[in-house]
Amino acid sequence: xxxxxxxxxxxxxxxILSTTHALLAVALLGALTHQAAAVLAPPRAGAAGGFVxxxxxxxxxxxxxxxxxxxxxxxIVGAWIYARYRLHVRILIEQxxxxxxxxxxxxxxxxxxxxxxxxxxxxxxxxxARNAAYDSARKWLTVVLAAICWYSFLTGHIVNNVRxxxx
Amino acid sequence: MTAATDxxxxxxxxxxxxxxVFGICFAILYVVCDMASLPMFTYHPGPDxxxxxxxxxxxxxxxxxxxxxxxxxxxxxASILGLLAAMLxxxxxxxxxxxxxxxxxxxxxxxxxxxxRFYWRW
Numbered sequence: 001x002x003x004x005x006x007x008x009x010x011x012x013x014x015x016i017l018s019t020t021h022a023l024l025a026v027a028l029l030g031a032l033t034h035q036a037a038a039v040l041a042p043p044r045a046g047a048a049g050g051f052v053x054x055x056x057x058x059x060x061x062x063x064x065x066x067x068x069x070x071x072x073x074x075x076i077v078g079a080w081i082y083a084r085y086r087l088h089v090r091i092l093i094e095q096x097x098x099x100x101x102x103x104x105x106x107x108x109x110x111x112x113x114x115x116x117x118x119x120x121x122x123x124x125x126x127x128x129a130r131n132a133a134y135d136s137a138r139k140w141l142t143v144v145l146a147a148i149c150w151y152s153f154l155t156g157h158i159v160n161n162v163r164x165x166x167x
Numbered sequence: 168m169t170a171a172t173d174x175x176x177x178x179x180x181x182x183x184x185x186x187x188v189f190g191i192c193f194a195i196l197y198v199v200c201d202m203a204s205l206p207m208f209t210y211h212p213g214p215d216x217x218x219x220x221x222x223x224x225x226x227x228x229x230x231x232x233x234x235x236x237x238x239x240x241x242x243x244x245a246s247i248l249g250l251l252a253a254m255l256x257x258x259x260x261x262x263x264x265x266x267x268x269x270x271x272x273x274x275x276x277x278x279x280x281x282x283x284r285f286y287w288r289w
Contacts, residue, residue, distance in 0.1 A: 079235070083212040086230055103286025110201065110279045113238055114272050117193030117245060120186035121268045128183075137265035144269045 014084055021077040022156070028070040029153050034058045035067065036146035039139040060142070064126030067145070068119045075116050082109075089163045101162055108155040115148040181253045184260045189249035191271045197241040198275050202282050206236025207243070 004013055037056040093102055122145060125138040200206065209222040213229030224231040252260065280287075 082234065083210065083232065086232055087212050091230070099286045099288045103283050106283050106286065107279060109234060110197070110282075111272075111276070113197055113234075113241075114194045114275065116238075117197065117241070118190040118268065118272060121183075121190040124183045124186045125265075125268070134265065137268050140266070140269040144272055148272075 014081065017077060017081055018160070021074060021081060022160075024070055024074045024077065025149075025153050025156065028067065028074055029149050031063045031067050031070065032142070032146040032149045035060050035063045036143050039142050060138075061126050061129040064123055068123050071116060071119055071145075071149075075112065078112070089159070093159075093162060098162065101159060104155050105159050108152045111148045112152045115145055118145065180257065180260065184255070184263065185249040185253040187263060187265065187268055188252035189245045191267050192248045193241050193245035194272050194275055196244045197237055198278055198282070200237040200240050201233075202278075204233065205240060206233040207239040208236040209233055210235050 001013075008016075034055065035058065038058050038060050041056050043053045043057050090102065118141065122141050125134045125141060128134055129138070204221050206221055208220065209218045210216075210232040211218070211222075211224070211228055211230075212232060221233065221236075222231060252263070
């Protein structure tokens, strides 16, 4: 990738990657939140079509593949940025002794990785969405993944606020 | 059902078992690798070098990263266990509770929080 640095600065390059990571995470967050709302509180038949009803009326199975692809993409870009973070961001946060900030970010790293490993079974459960025996596991696994995604998104936002752009 | 759909159903079931066991084992192995410092390799981002296994950071080379190595170890172990589970007879495969797919990660959260106790300073 060094040829890219002939055209843009190092800071611009990492800022583009960070922004890409954030935008992909927004898409993932939206997809998982819709899907979690659909399984937790499916709309009643004949309910009035307000915002909340439409929000939770999505077809869960249609989101499953997109969620898997987005999770993997967010993870790959995040893993790429992570080495840069370790050298140029984390050391500064350590010097500031913001231990809890580092701790919640470490937590993000761990649970997002655990979420990655759950994608095959998540995909399998949604691929067989008509199998009623999978309903409970599908519902709660989706909620767990949505919770992981929300936590990771907010934590990434906090760390970005601490250090700012221009890694 | 035709022979083709029977085969597809069996394949799906075997894949389902693999996916379930992979997810459960990946989560457990990842936490074990983290807490016991068992990476497959160590990445040194400063000099951009990879060493096999666990290697402590070297003087004047910056920090060492184990996260990538934990993922590699967990993925390998979980894949092996998932494949072994998928080869089990259907009678046994069907007894693995699906709820473990979300119960195990939730149960691991307090363990992960405990493993990060160094950071919870006031």
